[in-house]
Amino acid sequence: MVQVIPVLDLRGGGVVHARKGERGRYPPLASALCAGNAPEAVVRGLLGLFAFRVIYVADLDAIEGTGDNGAALARLEAAFPDIGFWVDAGLSDAASVRGFLARHRGDAVIGSESLDGVEPLGELAGERRIVLSLDFRDRFVGPPGLLGRADLWPDRVIAMTLARVGSGEGPDRARLAELRRAAPHARLFAAGGVRGAGDLRTLAADGVAGALVATALHDGRISRADLEALAG
Secondary structure: OOEEEEEEEEOOOOEEEEOOHHHHHHOOOOOOOOOOOOOOHHHHHHHHHHHOOOOEEEEEEHHHHHOOHHHHHHHHHHHHHOOEEEEEOOOHHHHHHHHHHOOOEEEEEEEEEOOOOHHHHHOOOOOOOOOEEEEEOOOOEEEOOOOOOOHHOOOOEEEEEEEHHOOOOOOOOHHHHHHHOOOOOOOOEEOOOOOOOOHHHHHHOOOHHHHHEEEHHHOOOOOOOHHHHHHH
16 A cells, blocks of 8 residues: 655645745646635545545745744644644754744654754654655755664655656656665655656555655545545
8 A cells, every 4th residue: 555645745835736845936726626625625626535644845036935824824834733734844953953843733744955954853853743744856865864864864765856747757766766775664655756646656666655746646646446446
């Protein structure tokens, strides 16, 4: 079984369509599952497709240091109390992670591109509500040495291949295999490139715990029947 985790990319209070990590060019989301790109409407559309338990939220304004979507996130938490939200809000150190966890009931995603060194992960050792996102463009984006410190990685690790997000190029299986070898203790989640149910079945066979998906859900390439079969 592979867990499918829908993705919401938030900018200016609305959901945008991520493509290849080129954040300045993300258009407003247009989805077959809902009308408009208001976060609440998008989540309702996703839940109408399948009873997802977890949704990943990227606060692009916070990641880029131009503002935040805290109000939108608070509304989502209030409107969908049964959903576990994984949130990347550009958290850079242990204090900001602890502050986020105190304000929100969801889990904090620590993106390597935002992280100030490897020390914060050591300070947060044992914290169960964190997820590490290892971010890649044409190369790793994060503190030098982090890839070699799998002992500091938490139980959940996202392999975020930004150049493949929204690309339809397929998951980066070679990188996923490399990270699985580096941290066999971790549950690994693929992000970027998933084209359909076939990719999800391949990831499951590879031992990947889950996948972050957006485009293939919104354009119908992954159906309710696919999701039910994968869950079963």
